Amino acid sequence: MRILRSLAARMRGIDIQALLRDIDFTAPARQVLAGACCVFSFAAHAACPPSAIASLEKPGVALRNGVDRGVLWRIERDGRTSWLYGTIHIGRGDWVRPGPTIQKALAQSDTLALELDSRDEATARTMAQPADPALLARVLSGERARRLERQNSEACVQPGTLSRLQPILQVTALAGLVARADGLYPEFGVDETLAVSARNSNKPIVALESAAEQLKVLTGESEAEEAEQIDAALDELESGKLRGQMKELADVWARSDAGKLARYAEWCGCLNTPAEQRLMKRLLDDRNPGLADGIERLHAGGKGVFAAVGALHMIGPQGLPTLMAARGFTVTPVLTDAQAQTAQPMPALSAPSPGPRAVRGGKAVKGQRGQKGAPAAKATRGGAKSAKAAPAQKAQKGAGAGAAKAPAKAPAKAAPRGAAPAAKGKVRR
Secondary structure, X not given: OOOOHHHXXXXXXXXXXXXXXXXXXXXXXXXXXXXXXXXXXXXXXXXXXXXXXXXXXOOOOOOEOOEXXXXXXXXXXXXXEEEEEEEOOOEOHHHOOEOHHHHHXXXXXXXXXXXXXXXXXXXXXXXXXXXXXXXXXXXXXXXXXXXXXXXXXXXXXXXXXXXXXXXXXXXXXXXXXXXXXXXXXXXXXXXXXXXXXXXXXXXXXXXXXXHHHHHHXXXXXXXXXXXXXXHHXXXXXXXXXXXXHHHHHHHHHHOOOHHHHHOHHHHOOOOOOHHHHHHHHHHOOOOHHHHHHHHHXXXXXXXXXXXXXXXXXXXOOOOHHHHHHHOOOEEXXXXXXXXXXXXXXXXXXXXXXXXXXXXXXXXXXXXXXXXXXXXXXXXXOOHHHHHHHOOOOOOOOOXXXXXXXXXXXXXXXXXXXXXXXXXXXXXXX
């Protein structure tokens, strides 16, 4: 199995931070930057990567003004607007703040829809439910168990931390840690940061799937299939191949390169066998209609929905943009062109200076101090400078505006394809 797929198209509830948080059943909601440093023992030896929080202390790593990343489509029907946002479930520290296009689209939406809400208590309990000891003994024994133990050690995970979980979840959790050496952490996963933003603004969060459904997708049809997937995952962890795949996928996502994302099967090296093809179908095509049902139901209920799910759910003839077009939505690409944007450091926050007192007929009100005839801008003592330093917003007509300039038109390859000819909706190019 290619665990890379279960991270890009992945089930939110098997996030490593949430798993490890819930194993000890402490369960309080934590901010997105809290977490793994409290569960892992990173100080054991120098080869261990820094924790997510410690990584922010490296030179050149800091919270910045957000840059638009990922792939985004606007969908419209019945006079209302909703959004499809393709995410990735790991991220870098400077990805925590969404870009202006994403922020605006989220602010204009009534509801944030995720695959799973990992901070929902029922979801957390299901995903952290200890596996049957007899199953663990059968599936994780002998050389397979020793290989898994070595990978836990290389990931600097304390012995026993993951040992009670479903076997496939144990290796999936390790896969979420492999890219830390490249600055990519589950704690900075895009879905998680969007959830924090929604909660801070009291925006409802709706899960499009259940934890039980996602566990069924992961474990496969039999113990033998689950064991086969575990062996394949261990092969990729041991060879180092998975780390390179994760980094490439993150780079493609960060550039909003929908064209290359749509050609995923050509460069992932993950669809070479019938077993891999069956897994891909189970992870993506079989789940997408259910995701589309949930989004359509929320939209039809009068809600503007910001649907944020794994980016691989957006591609191909069974991708969500195509499915929504077939259901009568007008689908318009917003962020789908490969781009390279640079964010500037955030300015220091300070209290706004008081504005000038009221004037009558261009003259200062009696008692107002200041130079006669002085421009009003001077009276604000820095107000004009602050306005000048702020990013220009006039060019951003609607949420489709990017941090600098929005992509005028998505490339033909990036546009969703495959909508039924009789569909009421259409895909704008």
